[in-house]
Amino acid sequence: MFKRRKKKHILAVGREYIWPAAGWSRVFSYLRHRLARIPGTPYAIAAGFACGAAVSFTPFIGLHFLLAALLAWIIGGNILTSAMGTVVGNPWTFPFIWIAIYHVGCWLLGMPTTDDLLGQIYQTLDDYSLMEILSAPMMTLGPFLQSIILPMFVGGLIIGSMVWIVFYWVLEKIVREYKHNRYLKRSAAALMRREIKKGSNQDGAE
Known part of the structure; x- marks a missing residue:
């Protein structure tokens, strides 16, 4: 009943993911209200999203949802908001x-950097098939893991920790204020209803 009469083309779906039709400001506003309405303490909601x-600042694409949920579970954060936080x-x-x-990461490890990081990543993925990687992972990806993934992991730990602090600090205040105002x-609405009901009872008694 509520399905679209005409399904979106796959390109349109991809475009919506990259650039929403409503605009990113509308998306962020929706996320803010959605976060604040989720049941739970301000700490759990903010900590989960921050996770x-x-x-998102780790190189393990494809595992972000799982890692975020695991980290949120360890520190008592909200699992749902941890998934929402990966939108970063x-x-x-x-x-x-x-x-x-x-x-x-390269700066911390004292390693030289490459001027074409993205090109090297894409080139490595093109050079080896999935079967080659699975059959001999260290032979095919060993140098790539050491020169690219290792510094990205170390740098991700440092920057990701700072990102966690910033998101938690901002969102905890937003969620706490929203829940308090709500x-x-x-x-106030409950008090008004009681006053109206009390007045109605008094009028009826007279």
């Missing part, structure tokens, strides 16, 4: 994230 955002890592932000964590509104 998803922080995990998207096709628009991944190139910048990868370059940032790679250079930070509680005040509900309390």
Whole structure:
């Protein structure tokens, strides 16, 4: 009954994912209200989302949802908001994230950097088939893991930790204020209903 009469083309779906029709500001506004309405303490909601955002700064694409949920579970965060937090890592932000964590990691490890990080990543993925990687992972990906993934992992740990702190600090305040204001509104509405009911009973008694 509620399905679209005409299904979206696969290209349209992909375009929506990269650039929503409503605009990113509308998406962020929706996420803010959606986060604040989720049952749970401000700590759990904010910590869960921060886990998803922080995990987005690791090179383990495809495992972000799982890693975010695991991290949120360990620190008592909300599993649902941890999944929502992974939206920080998207096709628009991944190139910048990868370059940032790679250079930070190389700086910390004292390793030389490459001027074409993204090109080297794509070239490595093109050079080997899935069967070659699975049959001899260290032979095919060993140098790549050491020169690219290792510094990205180290840099991701540092930047991801800072990202966690920033998102938690901001969202905890937003969620706490939203829930407090919502509680005040509900309390005022309940008080008004009681006053109306009390007045009606008095009028009936007279």
